[in-house]
Amino acid sequence: MSTRLNKEWLSAQTAVSQLSGNLGVFQLADESKRIIFVGYAGGKSRFGLKGEVSEALQRTSGAAFARWEVNTAYMSRYKELLMIHLHDYGQLPEANQPSPGESVPGEIATLGQLRPAG
Amino acid sequence: MNLQLTEEQELVIAMVRRFVREEILPLELALDPDAEELAPEDNARLIEKTKAMGLYGLDIPPEFGGPDIDLVTRTLIAVEMAQHRGGLYVPCYGTFGGAGLAQLFEATEEQKERYLFPTLRGEKKGFFGLSEPSGGSDPARAIQTKAVQDGDDWIINGGKLWISGADKAQYGLVFARTANDKGRDGVTCFIVDTDTPGFSVRRVVHTLRSARYATELSFEDMRVPASNILGQLNKGFAIANDRLTKQRIPYAAGCIGVAIKAQEMALEYVPQRETFGAPLSSRQSIQWMLVDNEIDIKQSLWLTLEAAAKAQRGESFRKEAAMAKLVATEAGGRVVDRCMQMFGGLGVAKDLPFERWFREMRIRRIGEGPSEVQRHVIARELLGSSLR
Numbered sequence: 001m002s003t004r005l006n007k008e009w010l011s012a013q014t015a016v017s018q019l020s021g022n023l024g025v026f027q028l029a030d031e032s033k034r035i036i037f038v039g040y041a042g043g044k045s046r047f048g049l050k051g052e053v054s055e056a057l058q059r060t061s062g063a064a065f066a067r068w069e070v071n072t073a074y075m076s077r078y079k080e081l082l083m084i085h086l087h088d089y090g091q092l093p094e095a096n097q098p099s100p101g102e103s104v105p106g107e108i109a110t111l112g113q114l115r116p117a118g
Numbered sequence: 119m120n121l122q123l124t125e126e127q128e129l130v131i132a133m134v135r136r137f138v139r140e141e142i143l144p145l146e147l148a149l150d151p152d153a154e155e156l157a158p159e160d161n162a163r164l165i166e167k168t169k170a171m172g173l174y175g176l177d178i179p180p181e182f183g184g185p186d187i188d189l190v191t192r193t194l195i196a197v198e199m200a201q202h203r204g205g206l207y208v209p210c211y212g213t214f215g216g217a218g219l220a221q222l223f224e225a226t227e228e229q230k231e232r233y234l235f236p237t238l239r240g241e242k243k244g245f246f247g248l249s250e251p252s253g254g255s256d257p258a259r260a261i262q263t264k265a266v267q268d269g270d271d272w273i274i275n276g277g278k279l280w281i282s283g284a285d286k287a288q289y290g291l292v293f294a295r296t297a298n299d300k301g302r303d304g305v306t307c308f309i310v311d312t313d314t315p316g317f318s319v320r321r322v323v324h325t326l327r328s329a330r331y332a333t334e335l336s337f338e339d340m341r342v343p344a345s346n347i348l349g350q351l352n353k354g355f356a357i358a359n360d361r362l363t364k365q366r367i368p369y370a371a372g373c374i375g376v377a378i379k380a381q382e383m384a385l386e387y388v389p390q391r392e393t394f395g396a397p398l399s400s401r402q403s404i405q406w407m408l409v410d411n412e413i414d415i416k417q418s419l420w421l422t423l424e425a426a427a428k429a430q431r432g433e434s435f436r437k438e439a440a441m442a443k444l445v446a447t448e449a450g451g452r453v454v455d456r457c458m459q460m461f462g463g464l465g466v467a468k469d470l471p472f473e474r475w476f477r478e479m480r481i482r483r484i485g486e487g488p489s490e491v492q493r494h495v496i497a498r499e500l501l502g503s504s505l506r
């Protein structure tokens with residue numbers, strides 16, 4: 001399995017129509033296909049990837065594209081994708097960065113460091 | 119062995135039980151079912167509580183600032199601490215602190231300053247790097263990572279697989295071959311800083327355990343000073359073995375804690391759930407599952423406490439620790455599986471903790487020495503020199 005999520009980007013509209021309620025991870029990108037958010041649909045998601053991606057597309061300004069991976073090990077995969085982003089760009093995707101004064105989720109506060117192979 | 123708990127033990131257990139039920143369970147309800155950490159502010163608040171309870175850093179020897187609590191009581195506490203969804207691998211989400219890598223208590227003064235004390239203060243984390251792609255059951259023979267001396271340094275090349283927490287660590291213990299001996303006498307333990315050039319965490323290894331995942335490491339011409347050898351040259355395997363033996367007791371205790379919680383949930387559920395006009399608890403097949411659970415739990419608990427008591431008395435406890443690890447991990451799996459069955463569909467849903475326990479409990483029969491290796495250890499202890 002490739003460590004990076006290399007799937008084709010789909011427009012927001014196409015993505016929402018194709019998504020289903022599985023557990024998994026996803027990325028959102030802006031018009032230039034720059035990753036701006038990494039998220040997951042976990043055990044508490046009411047409508048799995050469909051619900052999480054749809055909501056994230058609405059609340060993330062500039063989000064134009066989405067891609068995802070169905071994965072029951074969504075938590076380790078989510079952290080892996082964030083760590084890869086940190087490695088590649090030196091910072092978290094902009095919509096994953098906590099706003100000033102906002103409480104940092106535990107999984108971001110304790111994120112590790114990867115030097116991915118491929 | 120005295121099976122009667124002392125008044126002090128009863129009090130401590132009650133205190134930890136209350137902490138799990140009143141502090142951990144409500145927070146856990148709001149977390150993702152695979153979460154492994156609390157929000158930083160909750161974490162900090164609860165650490166203050168465990169410090170006030172006098173139970174922070176339970177496994178730290180008193181001479182290093184830990185509370186002076188005997189191993190039997192610590193084992194009973196570990197059983198309590200595991201009684202929640204994340205309890206198997208992240209008991210109480212780490213709010214009781216930890217000793218880190220216990221081998222560092224035997225380190226040189228300089229090594230203690232650089233690694234042990236910052237770890238005890240919560241400033242550094244370490245990983246334990248023994249297993250390799252070539253095999254984890256028999257690491258003495260399987261280790262292929264090689265260290266070659268170059269002046270005052272050693273140059274390490276190779277890699278490790280399955281290593282938990284390496285991506286979050288500032289240093290780790292890396293076991294490497296330093297002599298031509300193909301067995302246990304040619305392995306040395308190095309303390310490696312994770313910012314050393316040539317050290318990389320290549321990937322996350324995704325397993326059934328989505329929280330506290332494992333990683334794969336690679337070492338390319340990694341230069342480590344000789345002063346970072348832990349213990350003696352070519353004697354690293356004894357360090358690994360000692361750690362694995364001691365670790366079997368809390369490892370077993372975690373499985374017992376989860377099994378106790380699963381059984382408690384089943385005992386509450388089956389009298390309420392009706393099928394075919396009668397509660398599930400009235401069915402003999404359900405009763406027998408509960409009975410088998412109870413026996414599995416008690417057997418595991420006594421074996422584990424016996425191992426802890428022998429270790430506490432300073433006696434050899436290799437056989438007892440292996441029996442405790444073997445029985446508790448296998449019994450824990452059976453108990454969780456039976457409870458899932460009694461809960462039906464809910465048993466496999468992410469709404470309840472069974473599915474996480476089921477996945478994580480399966481790993482317990484492999485991690486820290488698989489069941490077959492524990493049987494091998496026990497057989498060796500029984501047969502002694504006739505086997506060697």
Ligand SMILES: Cc1cc2nc3c(=O)[nH]c(=O)nc-3n(C[C@H](O)[C@H](O)[C@H](O)COP(=O)(O)OP(=O)(O)OC[C@H]3O[C@@H](n4cnc5c(N)ncnc54)[C@H](O)[C@@H]3O)c2cc1C
Pocket residue numbers: 246247248249250251252253254255256279280281282283325327331332481484485486487488489490491494
């Ligand atoms: C999630 C996870 C986290 C881990 N974290 C760490 C860590 O932090 N640090 C670390 O060093 N290691 C870690 N491990 C590695 C773990 O200790 C090894 O997986 C374990 O020791 C088994 O080694 P192996 O996987 O190479 O299996 P192998 O050694 O290849 O064994 C394969 C199977 O053969 C069986 N077997 C072996 N020998 C015999 C025999 N003589 N007779 C009969 N059967 C036998 C074994 O029991 C096993 O079932 C982790 C593993 C997992 C899954």
